[in-house]
Amino acid sequence: MDVTTSTPDAxxxxxxxxxxxxxxxxxxxxxxxxxxxxxLAGVDLVVPVGARxxxxxxxxxxASLLLRILSGLATAQSGVIRLAGLSLPDAGPRGWGxxxxxxxxxxxxxxxxxxxxxLELAARLGGVETSDRARLVDASLEQHGLSGVAERPIRRxxxxxxxxxxxxxxxxxxxxxxxxxxxxxxxxxxxxDRLLRLPGPRRTVLIASRYPASERGLVDRxxxxxDGRVRLHLPISKLEAQALPLTLQGIQALAQRRPE
Amino acid sequence: MSRFxxxxxxxxxxxxxSFRLLPMLGVLLLSGLLPAMLATVAPPPLTYAVALAMAMxxxxxxxxxxxxxxxxxxxxxxxxxxxxxxSALVLAWLASSAWLLxxxxxxxxxxxxxxxxxxxxxxxxxxxxGAALVAVGAAGLATLSGSLLIGALLTPRLxxxxxxxxxxxxxxxxxxxxxxxWLPGGGIGxxxxxxxxxxxxxxxxxxxxxxxxxxALxxxxALGLLQRADL
Numbered sequence: 001m002d003v004t005t006s007t008p009d010a011x012x013x014x015x016x017x018x019x020x021x022x023x024x025x026x027x028x029x030x031x032x033x034x035x036x037x038x039x040l041a042g043v044d045l046v047v048p049v050g051a052r053x054x055x056x057x058x059x060x061x062x063a064s065l066l067l068r069i070l071s072g073l074a075t076a077q078s079g080v081i082r083l084a085g086l087s088l089p090d091a092g093p094r095g096w097g098x099x100x101x102x103x104x105x106x107x108x109x110x111x112x113x114x115x116x117x118x119l120e121l122a123a124r125l126g127g128v129e130t131s132d133r134a135r136l137v138d139a140s141l142e143q144h145g146l147s148g149v150a151e152r153p154i155r156r157x158x159x160x161x162x163x164x165x166x167x168x169x170x171x172x173x174x175x176x177x178x179x180x181x182x183x184x185x186x187x188x189x190x191x192x193d194r195l196l197r198l199p200g201p202r203r204t205v206l207i208a209s210r211y212p213a214s215e216r217g218l219v220d221r222x223x224x225x226x227d228g229r230v231r232l233h234l235p236i237s238k239l240e241a242q243a244l245p246l247t248l249q250g251i252q253a254l255a256q257r258r259p260e
Numbered sequence: 261m262s263r264f265x266x267x268x269x270x271x272x273x274x275x276x277x278s279f280r281l282l283p284m285l286g287v288l289l290l291s292g293l294l295p296a297m298l299a300t301v302a303p304p305p306l307t308y309a310v311a312l313a314m315a316m317x318x319x320x321x322x323x324x325x326x327x328x329x330x331x332x333x334x335x336x337x338x339x340x341x342x343x344x345x346x347s348a349l350v351l352a353w354l355a356s357s358a359w360l361l362x363x364x365x366x367x368x369x370x371x372x373x374x375x376x377x378x379x380x381x382x383x384x385x386x387x388x389x390g391a392a393l394v395a396v397g398a399a400g401l402a403t404l405s406g407s408l409l410i411g412a413l414l415t416p417r418l419x420x421x422x423x424x425x426x427x428x429x430x431x432x433x434x435x436x437x438x439x440x441x442w443l444p445g446g447g448i449g450x451x452x453x454x455x456x457x458x459x460x461x462x463x464x465x466x467x468x469x470x471x472x473x474x475x476a477l478x479x480x481x482a483l484g485l486l487q488r489a490d491l
Binding site for chain 1: 262263266267270273274277333334335337338339340341342343344345346488490491
């Protein structure tokens, strides 16, 4: 039996579930080339439920591409992908959209929408009942510091507000897996840190970043993708134990000290 | 269904805010006025047919541009992440553009009727005229579908340019004297020959059938392409 984050709480709390170590994200042999370059050359990755995982890659585009494939925005040429226990063909677009959320480096909603309209639209498309929508949207606006600009078109509020809205929209449906690709770069460090400290022990977060140091405190594991394959998948503590910094160079240095 | 309606509403609002909606309606209305304005220059039915073809080509180009822009700016991705099937994105643009096309075509046809056939009663020519317009509408659906296929593939400006050229070409090809009822743009040819067509209802049904079949094939291709594309 696949233990996923949809498993009832009683089973979830049991020792058995702990031993089974459910996986939020499973990739087996995922391959994808872009313009003839194999950015993903057989990625095997299992991310446990509740992990806060940092994805670092060389070339940079590999980590972003992996997140886009996991979110359903790009397709893998081969391989198996399961999120929260389901594959995309089994879950369908709506089921997938309920389980996984993605925030890219650019805020992509219509700039003439206000934050409130964007959240209401997202709630409507997500199937939230009309009676619950207003309450949910108000709570989200408050949580993400958008109450003061809720009625103003996003294009008049700047990139920082646009990115906050993108994160608020992503979290509206309480996704089980959250994929963040260079998120919230337009925000100041303190705000960014506060917003990305996402609650929920069962929520799994994958962050792709070219600036690993800025994710300190937000992640507990990291993956290094080198030339399209997983070279390292370790807890952050392993890096700290070797007195190496949380940078691409530090992670690569750790990789060199460990056999493949 | 409610989610699809929300998507169509967003598309229409995007057309309005980006100043594309008014030109889409405006060119159709203008095409209905041109026959009277240019009555001394060319036969009014031919003027109307050509003007309508150009207007519908422009509408198709805008639809293709809009889908391509939605892909390019990440909004198609935004909707996909909200659980909307990719096919719904194409169908929503088809629905919003077709709705505008229908609205504009009805008003344009009324204007043209007054200038072209004011001497006749509606009872004499109303049904054949309506049938020819149905064939024209079907041709419009075919060019819209083709433009959405192009929009699913190319960048916005390239999609608009190619859609304009191909849609205009397909529609104006309906003016060809031979084989016109078998072409997707055959409805344009019927309108140009009005009211002297030998078998208006049969010819209109034939043209509409070909146009709708073409639309179905092109739309299926567009849906398939977007399903595989990176957003």
